Structures are given as structure tokens and as C-alpha cells.
Amino acid sequence: MKKLFLFTLLTFCSVYSFGQSKNIVKFQAEIANRNGDVIYIKDNKNKTIKEIKINDKDIFKDAVEIEKEDFYVFFDGTEYTQLFLKNGYDIKLKMDAKKFDESIVYTGNGAAENNYLAQSVIKEGQITPEKLVALNEDEFKKMTEDKKLTEETFLDKSKLDKTFVEIQKKNIAMNIKGLQRYYNESKAVQKLNNAVAPTFDYVNHKGGNTKLEELKGKYVYIDVWATWCGPCRGEIPFLQKVEEKYQGKNIEFVSISIDVQKDFEKWKKFVSDKQLGGTQLFADNNWNSDFVKNLGITGIPRFILIDPAGKIINADAQRPSSPELQEVFDKLLN
Structure with missing residues (x-):
């Protein structure tokens, strides 16, 4: 808290x-x-x-x-x-x-x-x-x-x-x-549940861009974060363990950085140095990115869970450090 x-x-x-x-x-x-x-x-x-x-x-x-x-x-x-x-x-x-x-x-x-x-x-x-x-x-x-x-x-x-x-x-x-x-x-965020998720088209750390539509057919767990955010960094070890546990399951782990554009290289280095997994994306306009604004995100880290059809299951999902998250995944993926 x-x-x-x-x-x-x-x-x-x-x-x-x-x-x-x-x-x-x-x-x-x-x-x-x-x-x-x-x-x-x-x-x-x-x-x-x-x-x-x-x-x-x-x-x-x-x-x-x-x-x-x-x-x-x-x-x-x-x-x-x-x-x-x-x-x-x-x-x-x-x-x-x-x-x-x-x-x-x-x-x-x-x-x-x-x-x-x-x-x-x-x-x-x-x-x-x-x-x-x-x-x-x-x-x-x-x-x-x-x-x-x-x-x-x-x-x-x-x-x-x-x-x-x-x-x-x-x-x-x-x-x-x-x-x-x-x-x-x-x-207000709760009212977004069961609605079609807003889309994004962001730079991928591995090259090119990634759109949300490309991930349809899978559950998508999104982490909105930034390199300057202490609580965000604190969740990374937990997220890595969750990613490892559900490797090979029908779920995509996506991290979207809302760092400002001038810190793009800092973000790239951070992702490489920390060997972050999943799909690592960089938002196009930090806090003012459409995806961020459409989800009413005013504080980070923020986690969103989307179903294979592209609908929001939980617009403010449990954090990786919460044991409840794995209970949710077990019900969906097993």
C-alpha cells in the first residue's frame, strides 16, 4: 500500500x-x-x-x-x-x-x-x-x-x-x-471490463512494431511501466517467475514502457541488461499515448488482462507479486 x-x-x-x-x-x-x-x-x-x-x-x-x-x-x-x-x-x-x-x-x-x-x-x-x-x-x-x-x-x-x-x-x-x-x-476502470480492449501499435525491443491485434487468439497480460518507477522495477522479479511458470501456455506477456522519448535508449539498455522476457514495447507518447489514456491509467505499474477475443477481462489486474494472479491464470489456462 x-x-x-x-x-x-x-x-x-x-x-x-x-x-x-x-x-x-x-x-x-x-x-x-x-x-x-x-x-x-x-x-x-x-x-x-x-x-x-x-x-x-x-x-x-x-x-x-x-x-x-x-x-x-x-x-x-x-x-x-x-x-x-x-x-x-x-x-x-x-x-x-x-x-x-x-x-x-x-x-x-x-x-x-x-x-x-x-x-x-x-x-x-x-x-x-x-x-x-x-x-x-x-x-x-x-x-x-x-x-x-x-x-x-x-x-x-x-x-x-x-x-x-x-x-x-x-x-x-x-x-x-x-x-x-x-x-x-x-x-471507473472496472466499467472497462468486458469491453473490447483499445489497440496499440508500438516499437518492439526486438525490432519492428507490434499491434495488439497480432496477439489475438492468446490471453494477453500487459504491464504498463517505466524505468524510473521503483514499484514497477520491484515487480520485475515476480513477473519473470510468472512468465517462467506459464511458458508454453496460451498467454503472451507484454510490457509497455511509458518512458519519455528521450529515454528510449535508456529503456533499450535496461531491457537488455535485465534480460527482460516477454514482448517489450515502447509507447509512442508516454502518458499521452492513446492506449494509456483510453484505459484511464494515471499510476503505474498497471496490469491489464485481455482474453483471446480481444476483450478486457480485468482492466486493473492483480500484480505479479500477488498470489491471486496465479490462481486466475490457473483457472484460465489449465
Whole structure:
């Protein structure tokens, strides 16, 4: 869920400034199975304000100068999480990068606010896209109202930093708006099911162009992605395993990149370097490609399942990382 609502989780209400010449935070991280030897603290514009290198004791430790008490981002080179930083905080983080969100624990001055943020991510993960879209409008309204009331009531009764509480309340409201937008878009996408799939005619990595019509007679599982998209790249190992399992079956795996035209060579190199399988295509006009717009795609990765007659089975199909996808394929292909 963290990936799904990235646009809400990283939307901060930065309206507080205190005019101090320097605001210093002490930050330390012990990371098992770390993804690299450098971690980054970023501001809410994704600008790196501090790079911290691993020391000879296998600990990331340094002082971080911040502009003001606010929300920031911790990035380990692969994944991210929110931080609330304030002058005088002395935060110690312990985690396992292989269990990124689930393992985060903070101690020290500033731990309470940041542990709250870490736990919030786990709670958000319980609101799966499937559960969300299965709700009718009244159920969705009740769910979001209850969610907002519960979270705000907790914050009001907590002893957390007052500035943190004020900012977080604004973030909760923006998160609810993000859920509403996703819900509305998902319901609109559901209406595409059983309709004839919009066509495409895109450059194939192996040469020439490929049209959707050329794949009739097969089930088609389409991955709309981009090389810059972290969640998209995260699905690649799962997709490769699914492709291997159903090799020789009556299904075509198609990946359509919506990278911008200037990154065409970057896409070609990425596909070659990662030895991506299936049919690798490059959309003609990134987000503005007709196929993308006709399917109402506003976020990626997005997966579409089409039947042998060219009709859409699911315009927002399960991801390769979802065990449910293989259950769907087994019913269709066996």
C-alpha cells in the first residue's frame, strides 16, 4: 500500500518556520541486510540534504542540519520512509532492509513521533486495493470517515509534538482525498471490463512494431511501466517467475514502457541488461499515448488482462507479486 499511495504519503504540509540560524538533528541507523553503504535524508522536494556513509562500526551516524521542524524522507538507495525532524532530536534507527517497513524501530529523542509514522505505513498496508475497490460508495464513505476520526482522536489524546500533530492532521486529510481519488478512478476502470480492449501499435525491443491485434487468439497480460518507477522495477522479479511458470501456455506477456522519448535508449539498455522476457514495447507518447489514456491509467505499474477475443477481462489486474494472479491464470489456462 505504501507504493500505491506514494503521492499521499509524501505530500507534506510545510507551513512552519522558526527563524533559527541552525537546526541540528543527530541521526544514527543500524541496518541489517543494508542495500548500500550510503543513506540519504531528503526534504519534501526530494532534495538530498544529507548523505551519511557507513562507518567502521557498520553504523550510519552523523548530524543533520535542517531548515525547520518538518517532515523529511529517509532513503536507503532502494526504499524510503517518512521522518519527522526537529532541532535537538537525537534519533536512533534499527531495521532490517529485507523487512523494511515492518522492522523499523526508533529510540531516543524524537522516537515517539517517528515510530508513529512507521506504524502508520503498516496500517495503510492493510487497506489493500482489492479491499478498497470491493466497497460500495456507502461502505467507502463510512470507512474513510471512521479512519479519519480514529486517527485524529488518537493524535488529540497523544503527547506527541504539537507541530507534528498539526502537520499530521493535514496529511490525514490529504491521504483521505488520495484514497477517494483512487477509489473513483478504480470504479471507473472496472466499467472497462468486458469491453473490447483499445489497440496499440508500438516499437518492439526486438525490432519492428507490434499491434495488439497480432496477439489475438492468446490471453494477453500487459504491464504498463517505466524505468524510473521503483514499484514497477520491484515487480520485475515476480513477473519473470510468472512468465517462467506459464511458458508454453496460451498467454503472451507484454510490457509497455511509458518512458519519455528521450529515454528510449535508456529503456533499450535496461531491457537488455535485465534480460527482460516477454514482448517489450515502447509507447509512442508516454502518458499521452492513446492506449494509456483510453484505459484511464494515471499510476503505474498497471496490469491489464485481455482474453483471446480481444476483450478486457480485468482492466486493473492483480500484480505479479500477488498470489491471486496465479490462481486466475490457473483457472484460465489449465
